[in-house]
Amino acid sequence: MGNLVRLIVGVPIAAFVTIVLFFVMTRLILVEGAPPAEDVEDRQFSINDEVAEIEARRRDTTIEDVQQVDPPPPPPQIERQRAEQPAEGLATVMGAIPDFEAPQLNSDSVNFSVSDRDAQPLVRIEPQYPMRAAERGVEGSCWVRFDVTPDGTPTNIDIYQCDSSLFERASIRAVERWRYNPKVEDGVPVARRGVETRFDFQLSE
Structure with missing residues (x-):
């Protein structure tokens, strides 16, 4: 009960004190804190409103000046010469063209024949001197006998006479690398038999 009385009495007193303090503080602020009034001069800034005229340099050219320009000279004319046609005929200028009689071809008048020939060497390689024979x-x-096939290859190579057996192998190897034009009979390649050749083995001094 006592607290309620205190509340009822204290609230109006506190409100009154607050209002009094508010007015006092407001007065003090207005009297002491107000700054002195100063005269403010009116300051004006002016910008030059005048616009400088810039004179553009113009080229005084008129239509009359353009019309007075001299046109370029016309290109030179080239005289065209026309070829004169010959009054004389071609036969008169070059002479008469002789007449040729076309040849008559038939199976009886034409004869293609190939002459017979013997085997002819194309590639001949000399044998190497045997090292053992050279050292001694x-x-x-050494005499060698062989046959030539229809395609020109030596075959059936045989040594039929030789001063030393040291030369036989070298002679056979040399003939194996030879090549021939084959023998021809009646236009047909045939084998050639019994071709003979001799190899001489001599030491250089």
Whole structure:
């Protein structure tokens, strides 16, 4: 009960005190804190409103000046010459063209024949001197007999006479690398038999 009385009495007193303090503080602020009034001069800034005229340099050219320009000279005319046609005929200028009689071809008048020939060598390679014969100073000759096939290849190579057996192998190897034009009979390649050749083995001094 006592608290309620205190509240009822204290609230109006507190409100009154607050209002009094508010007015006092407002007065003090207006009296002491107000700054002195100063005269403010009116300051004006002016910008030059005048616009400088810029004179554009113009080229005084009129239509009359344009019309007075001299046109370029016309291109030179080239005189065209026309070829004169010959009054004389071609036969008169070059002479008469002789007449040729066309040849008559028939199976009886034409004959294509190939002459017969014997085997002819195309590639001949000399044998190498055997090293053993050279070391011993052996010299001599070796006779070789062989056949030639229709395609020109030596075959059936045989040594039928030789001064030393040291030369036989070298002679056979040389003939194996030879090549021939084959023998021809009646236009047909045939085998050639019994071709003979001789190799001489001599040491150089």
